[in-house]
Amino acid sequence: MHTPRKWRRSFLYYLAQTRSKVKSLRNSFKDVEVELYDLNKKAAPYSRFLNIVLASLTIISLVMSDILLLDSHYGLINSYFEFAIVIGFVFNYLFRLILTSKRMELIKSKILETILFGFLMISGFLMFLDYENILKILLELTGIESAFALLAILTKIYLLVYLIVKVVQALPILLALKQHPAQVIVSSYFSFILLGMILLMLPRSTVDNAGLDFIDALFTSTSAVCVTGLVVVDTATQLTTFGQVVVLMLIEIGGLGILTFATLFALFLSSGLGVGQMTFLKGVISEDSAGETLNTIKKILGISIFIQILGAIGYYISWTEVFSDSGFRLYNAVFHSVSAFCNAGFSIISNSLADPENALNWGVNITTILLVVIGGLGFTTIWELVKGNRNRSIKQWNLSIHTRLVLISTAVLIVGGTVAFLSLEWNGILKDYATSDKFLVSLFQSVITRTAGFNSVDIGALNMSTTVIFLALMIIGASPASTAGGIKTTTISVIILAAWAVITGKNKVEFSRRTIMPQTIFTALTAFTLAAICLFVFTFALTITEDLPFLDLIFEEFSAFATVGLSRGITPLLSDGGKYIIIISMFIGRVGSVTLALAFANRKRISNYNYPTEAVIVA
Secondary structure, eight states, X not given: OOOOHHHHHHHHHHHHHHHHHHHHHHHHTHHHHHHHHHHHHHHHHHXXXXXXXXXXXXXXXXXXXXXXXXXXHHHHHHHHHHHHHHHHHHHHHHHHHHHOSOHHHHHHHTHHHHHHHHHHHHHHHHHHTTOGGGGHHHHHHHTOSOHHHHHHHHHHHXXXXXXXXXXXXXXXXXXXXXXXXXXXXXXXXXXXXXXXXHHHTSGGGBTTSSOOOHHHHHHHHHHHHTTOOXXXXXXXXXXXHHHHHHHHHHHHHHHHOHHHHHHHHHHHHSSOOOHHHHHHHHHHTTOSOGGGHHHHHHHHHHHHHHHHHHHHHHHHHHTTTTOOOHHHHHHHHHHXXXXXXXXXXXXXXXXXXXXXXXXXXXXXXXXXXXXXXHHHHOHHHHHHHHHOOTTSOTTTTOOOHHHHHHHHHHHXXXXXXXXXXXXXXXXXXXXXXXXXHHHHHHHHHHHHHHHTOOOSSOGGGSOHHHHHHHHHHHHHOOOTTSSOOSSOHHHHHHXXXXXXXXXXXOSSOEETTEEOOHHHHHHHHHXXXXXXHHHHHHHHHHHHHOOSOHHHHHHHHHHHHTTOXXXXXXXXXXXHHHHHHHHHHHHHHHHOXXXXXXXXXXXXXXXXXXXXXXXXXXX
């Protein structure tokens, strides 16, 4: 059926007239739109400031509801805060919606905020008409007492997310300041330790609803962020699920690197990073090329998450006969997978892995060993093993000198530690084990002692010779750019190679047909020297503050500084002074003594002159 020509002409005529009137009306309001645009531009900073204020009120409200709600007076004040937060959010959104001349763009760009605003308006309208029972389904699902409490919680969740986004968006600005990477690393670890401490002090973090006290919360947070595993409270029995999740998140962030997460998050919230910021991050993750920095960070997270998923599957299958509840078994599997890969050693099983069902469980042991070894190899080494050395032919598989040193030293330490433990404890702590189990336990302890801190035997029952071997393994630790601590396998390897070059009369340090740079040798000697000084000072300090056996104290200090987490059972017995010493040791051990020194040292430029040389008798 064809439309009559007269109708089409009429339609086109009225359409043209409508367009003309709309254009005329828009032109008449053009000055108003310009004024609105200018006003909106001037009001934008005030709107952002109001959101920051509301987010701050949200934090205060959460603290009051979690800590001070026992007092009805604080409960009343908190209700006023919640009312101010909801009304302030609604006012702020309407304020921007009225001022802007591009309302649809605002609605699309702030979709989450728009949805929340719409939900608040509909809910408020229903409450005003006394139709609050319509929200009954949501209230039953969430367990919240009133509709307004639900609105307040949703608003506070949005404002907290807004605050986190703004903090992360500030990362590119921080990187643009061109600070030394060491300073940012130290400050970022310190900041997350304080955040974790605050969360662990909340009543809901502990089963007694009292929260950890200051020193225990600081100790636990430091141990988690520094992936150490030393504990002054039992993670399994004294922390609630909330407290355990806080510890788990601190382990993940501390193990994989705080700036790694922050950088990727910032990329999702902005268009990218500048050349100066990329160069900065290149120094943070020890990447050779600034252009490869972001790819390296993505690889780090991708590989890490994939390995941890596989580890969780391994634990889940291995604990089929141990945990009947599949949900609880999955929770344990995820927690221990993250803890093992990050070389943290935290466990939500009271006796760690020393219970019979875990100590001799081949699935649990092999899964833990693989996660700890892979996490301790370092991301650079893992990626080179996966893709090959990008500077050489993949087909020929010519590994870099760094990867060769890592693999050789790791293999030597694992085999050497296993043989030493097996021979020294054959008739000792391994006396009642079957031969196959003796090899399994020895291999497990050889791997774990260098980095992770899980234990399948009583560490306090080891003989003195084995304990000395453990001290050596702990202080060597794992490899650079990994989740583990210690002075690193490559550091010891370079020092040994340098000593061998002196003994054999060479004037260069060589390995695998390559010459190691003098700067690398100086850095290795610096790391070893600073570690020796720290160990001496902190062990000496512990002998002053603690009245405990010296072997237990030196073992505790080595474990803390190397971020291992093994203990001869004295950690809960430490005085407050001793806990502070261990906290400082864990922090320095994680960020690195060289990194800490560089963060505060007054760096001097390379001089263009040389003083006359003169010999010094040193040996």
